[in-house]
Amino acid sequence: MNSCSSMASLLSPPPTIPLHPKANRTFLSSIFSNPPSKVCRNSSRIGKRHGIFSVTKAKTAVDGDVIEKQPVSLDDKNDYGVVSVHHVGLLCENLERSLHFYQNILGLEINEARPHDKLPYRGAWLWVGSEMIHLMELPNPDPLSGRPPHGGRDRHTCIAIRDVSKLKAIFDENGIAYTLSKSGRPAIFARDPDANALEFTQVDN
Incomplete structure (x- = not known):
């Protein structure tokens, strides 16, 4: 060529x-x-x-x-205005037993303004900062045994707190089983009386 x-x-x-x-x-x-x-x-x-x-x-x-x-x-796309998580619904077998855990151990307060008589089941709304946890006394379709030992590998609700070490001491004092974050960050995982997994992660503000 x-x-x-x-x-x-x-x-x-x-x-x-x-x-x-x-x-x-x-x-x-x-x-x-x-x-x-x-x-x-x-x-x-x-x-x-x-x-x-x-x-x-x-x-x-x-x-x-x-x-x-x-x-x-x-x-x-339509921006429908996401603001925050309003509340998380958790099932419980016995409302009084769950309230003892959430009120007396975790120190959460009931939102008295939320009505209960309009629902066909017993329940309670608990303040978590400006959001809430709604405890519902209803049959739980999830098994209570065989759950992952670490709550971070299960369906869980995460709550931001300021002092993980203080909550750890509270769990120790009350005999509440827990695991710490696998990544080493300041976070602690526990389960309520109905095996609902809860994460508590430490934040600065």
Whole structure:
């Protein structure tokens, strides 16, 4: 091959693969309509999104022979206003026994403003900071035995506290079994009388 033919091969455009016109438009729009800076904006908001990713919506073309995926910007989704976790519902077999644990050992207070007579079962609402735990005296479908020894490997409710060492001393004084965080961070795990796993993680404020 001489130098002229080599230069011509370098200047000639690469072969193209024919695509459906609508597929071409979709491919290009997916590149330019959702740049990463737009997709991951506000990624720290709970309940919104995590990391960099895009969402596509499948749509059948008019001619019926191709599926067109239209990119949907995450910022176009309805923001329904996530504020916080309002409460966590926990099942208990005996309300008085559970209240002894949550009130007398953990020191939580009942929210007297929450009605009980409107529900067809006994229960209590306990303040956890500005949120609540709702104890419900109902049959528990979960087994009480055979649960993971470490509550962090089970369904659990996490409560932020200021002093893990003080709570550990309270558990020791009352004979409450517990495990510490496997990662070494200041957190302690325990179970209530109905084997509901609770995590208490230490925070600065």
